[in-house]
Amino acid sequence: MRHEAQRVAPSRRNLLKSAGALVVSIGSPVPLDFARAAEDAVISGAKPPLKPDRLSSYIAVNADGTVSAFYGKIDGGQGLHIAIAQMVAEELDVPFKAVKVVIGDTGTSVNQGGASGATGVQNGGKQLRAAAAEARRVLVELGAEKLGVPAERLTVDNGVVHTGTEMAKSVSYVELIGGRYFNVALAWNGKIGNPLYAPGKAKPKDPKDYKIVGQPIKREDVAPLVFARRDFTSDIKVPGMAHARMIRPGVAGAVPVNVDENSIKHIPGARVVWNQGLLGVVADKEWDAIKAARELKVTWSNASPPFPDQASLYDHIRKAPVRKREVAEQIGNVDEAFKNAARVIEAEYEWPFQSHASLGPACAVVDIKGDEVTLWTGSQKPHFTRDGVAAILGLPVEKVRAIWVPGPGSYGRNDAGDAAMDAALLAKAVGRPVRVQYTREQGTGWDPKGPASIHRVRAAIDAAGKVVAYEFGSKAFPRVDVNSNESKPHDTLAGQLTGVALQSGDGFGAPEDSYGFANKRAYWETVAPLLDRGSPLRTSHLRDPLGPQIHFASESFMDEVAVALNLDPVAFRLQYVTDPRDIAVIKAVAEKSGWQSRVSPRKDQSGAKVSGSKVSGRGISYVQRHPTRVAMVADVEVDRSTGKIWVRKFTVAHDCGQIINPDGLRQVIEGNVVQSISRTLWEEVKFSNKTVTSVDWMSYPILDITEAPETIDIVLIDRPEIEPTGAGEPATRPVAAAIANAVFDATGVRIRRAPFSPDNVKAALS
Amino acid sequence: MDDKFSLDVDGKTHTVTADPDTPLLYVLRDDLGLNNPHFGCGLAQCGTCTVQLDGQPIRSCTTPVSAVGAAKITTLAGLGTPDKPHPLQTAYIEEQVPQCGYCINGWLLTAAAFLRDNKKPTEAQIKDALSGLKCRCGTHLAILRAVKRAAAMMG
Numbered sequence: 001m002r003h004e005a006q007r008v009a010p011s012r013r014n015l016l017k018s019a020g021a022l023v024v025s026i027g028s029p030v031p032l033d034f035a036r037a038a039e040d041a042v043i044s045g046a047k048p049p050l051k052p053d054r055l056s057s058y059i060a061v062n063a064d065g066t067v068s069a070f071y072g073k074i075d076g077g078q079g080l081h082i083a084i085a086q087m088v089a090e091e092l093d094v095p096f097k098a099v100k101v102v103i104g105d106t107g108t109s110v111n112q113g114g115a116s117g118a119t120g121v122q123n124g125g126k127q128l129r130a131a132a133a134e135a136r137r138v139l140v141e142l143g144a145e146k147l148g149v150p151a152e153r154l155t156v157d158n159g160v161v162h163t164g165t166e167m168a169k170s171v172s173y174v175e176l177i178g179g180r181y182f183n184v185a186l187a188w189n190g191k192i193g194n195p196l197y198a199p200g201k202a203k204p205k206d207p208k209d210y211k212i213v214g215q216p217i218k219r220e221d222v223a224p225l226v227f228a229r230r231d232f233t234s235d236i237k238v239p240g241m242a243h244a245r246m247i248r249p250g251v252a253g254a255v256p257v258n259v260d261e262n263s264i265k266h267i268p269g270a271r272v273v274w275n276q277g278l279l280g281v282v283a284d285k286e287w288d289a290i291k292a293a294r295e296l297k298v299t300w301s302n303a304s305p306p307f308p309d310q311a312s313l314y315d316h317i318r319k320a321p322v323r324k325r326e327v328a329e330q331i332g333n334v335d336e337a338f339k340n341a342a343r344v345i346e347a348e349y350e351w352p353f354q355s356h357a358s359l360g361p362a363c364a365v366v367d368i369k370g371d372e373v374t375l376w377t378g379s380q381k382p383h384f385t386r387d388g389v390a391a392i393l394g395l396p397v398e399k400v401r402a403i404w405v406p407g408p409g410s411y412g413r414n415d416a417g418d419a420a421m422d423a424a425l426l427a428k429a430v431g432r433p434v435r436v437q438y439t440r441e442q443g444t445g446w447d448p449k450g451p452a453s454i455h456r457v458r459a460a461i462d463a464a465g466k467v468v469a470y471e472f473g474s475k476a477f478p479r480v481d482v483n484s485n486e487s488k489p490h491d492t493l494a495g496q497l498t499g500v501a502l503q504s505g506d507g508f509g510a511p512e513d514s515y516g517f518a519n520k521r522a523y524w525e526t527v528a529p530l531l532d533r534g535s536p537l538r539t540s541h542l543r544d545p546l547g548p549q550i551h552f553a554s555e556s557f558m559d560e561v562a563v564a565l566n567l568d569p570v571a572f573r574l575q576y577v578t579d580p581r582d583i584a585v586i587k588a589v590a591e592k593s594g595w596q597s598r599v600s601p602r603k604d605q606s607g608a609k610v611s612g613s614k615v616s617g618r619g620i621s622y623v624q625r626h627p628t629r630v631a632m633v634a635d636v637e638v639d640r641s642t643g644k645i646w647v648r649k650f651t652v653a654h655d656c657g658q659i660i661n662p663d664g665l666r667q668v669i670e671g672n673v674v675q676s677i678s679r680t681l682w683e684e685v686k687f688s689n690k691t692v693t694s695v696d697w698m699s700y701p702i703l704d705i706t707e708a709p710e711t712i713d714i715v716l717i718d719r720p721e722i723e724p725t726g727a728g729e730p731a732t733r734p735v736a737a738a739i740a741n742a743v744f745d746a747t748g749v750r751i752r753r754a755p756f757s758p759d760n761v762k763a764a765l766s
Numbered sequence: 767m768d769d770k771f772s773l774d775v776d777g778k779t780h781t782v783t784a785d786p787d788t789p790l791l792y793v794l795r796d797d798l799g800l801n802n803p804h805f806g807c808g809l810a811q812c813g814t815c816t817v818q819l820d821g822q823p824i825r826s827c828t829t830p831v832s833a834v835g836a837a838k839i840t841t842l843a844g845l846g847t848p849d850k851p852h853p854l855q856t857a858y859i860e861e862q863v864p865q866c867g868y869c870i871n872g873w874l875l876t877a878a879a880f881l882r883d884n885k886k887p888t889e890a891q892i893k894d895a896l897s898g899l900k901c902r903c904g905t906h907l908a909i910l911r912a913v914k915r916a917a918a919m920m921g
Contacts, residue, residue: 078865226851229843232801232804232868359900360814408804408806408814408868440807667865674905674906675903677904697809704898705896705897706893
């Protein structure tokens, strides 16, 4: 994989100096002093400080001709690093293979926000593109001085600046700067994280000149994976490292009141770390740490978490006091329009808590040497995790280096950052490097959860059958009880268990679409978290945060309105959707899927026309996701006797602006769709009045390979002239509604509660 | 009490001293330094820890080291190499299957045993053979494409 440690190459200038030479390029037609002065202005032998406003923080041309692109986000396995390398190679005019993307190491990259909000290309790539363009501009200027030719007459191919006509008039990037560093300031906007932007003076290329962007280049990191030669976070080993396991209470909110260390005395090297509510064990050998965690006798405080019965979760949300209300969108006079309506259509939808349930529970390694800390983490926001570890250890941020190592998948704020914070406290307590490996039970039971919600939606119809008003309301647990990163101890289990109270963020969201109803209101209300700290039901970002639940409701409801108005669901959308790009994806998906225009449900699947218990149907949904557009058609089969849904085929039309790598994009969309089918059909975090009871793959089932669709057809709409936008999440949000709409088409029954598990569907059908 | 065990892993013999109850997974990873079988659940529910014992896929997270005996252990690293890849490894690269890749041991080592014993399988047979293995990133279709491609390569 292209995550390599930063090259520590000796400065070329220093090498030349030490050899008694002062000349970088022999035979330069430009007076030596002049060339050196120009160089000195933009080149440095020593690496400038790692700051967002330095070109050297993003791009380096190495002595061997390779280019390092320092990327302050991560690639969670979607091949993002390939897209970034394509963008950098394109702007620099170097071969694709020359670019090495150095990922997610706080020692080599600035904080570009980590993986977040499908902004890998949209924000992170935009910055690297701007930096690469600026690097090319600077190198061409240097080349112009070296060659005595005006920069306008120069071009670049494969990292060689030349006039295009005279072979002698050429100089390579390596000759100009190889092994040294850009000493060039960028116009940084002063922000870190996702919004960081620091362009130079150069204007990136016109898309019509692209040679590398837009090409289907394959991932080179698949081969190391299939030959078992690529390490994950859990494979990191540090000399002297202890293995640790955390011990969580059986009842949420309970804390240890007595810990009998004698109960593990017989286990070699086993030791307890107990700090208020935080409890862990360490041992030299991993199996011994596991045994110690199992055998340690702990007396817990009495606790009775105010968890509602699972069956009354949605009633709890309905009845709970509103903590915060916000109107996200308001157009026209909604109340008046409803008062005057000829007809009102309304419905309510419900979405459960869901777990990241990454395939491996989190692991982290922390090594504290004096006041220097190194952290190996799978957190998808390693810069923020560094900040959190520094805070919980009481150290300046500069003393902590976080190195992201690929983890077992990450789709938001999973359990990885919590493990890092635990490892930091344990390493400090035992005075040696510590590797914390969570258990499966902890990975599913104690990771931050996607919030449960209800959605109340209504539409006002006038006498002519026109939709004149639309209101979309959500009432839900907050979008983030713990922030989407681990930079503050109060946002982590370790912080909360050692005495820092939860500071839940209050917020939710609204549908993203372009239905042009004359009167429109979208609002949300939040309810309080169930526990004030250390809750296994604390919420945070799970892939496409809030997207699946909100658009399950909004796009199911549009189908309900179409049915009520006796309209074909595609025709209904085309009647009201206003944005041309939205209309284009809807038309594209309808065409590709062979959409047959009719009103749902199918009328030909009753009585003798049905053989057996299986019926089939098709459903559409469409969304925006700032500002990507996606439309989908699901073709499903429903077994009415078992309630089992099989999504036979998905058709997707996807417009994320300029496409960097079409093959990579297809894989990303496919992953979104399959994972979202899983969330729609199966996934629901179960809990008792004590704690979360979804703790493994039996109690938190996901989509099996026998349930995979036959086909996922994808139409990519490329818009080279529009800046590329996100693809890592948008195709997640329309899936549930497309399936629900197809189930209605097949059965005439509307499913308004997720997941659509066989039991739930059977109950709805009966 | 610890015992001594002699293990044949990917054609090499190793001697380890371990508690007989230790799951093979930890012996492979911690004592022999073989990182490729991964910890996923410790419950034989996901397949990330899969190795083959005498050619049959097993879950090393729940197989005590004392139960291995003289059986030959094959890990993913022993299935093939870049110079002599197993058709499934070639197919995985061609089809660009993995996202995070953490699940890879289960799919490849289970499919390898299945394709060895079942020539020209149907798609339904492939799905049944792989049922129960977990992929969280949603690469299900890519996995099936790769196994079908490998089946075709293996005739």
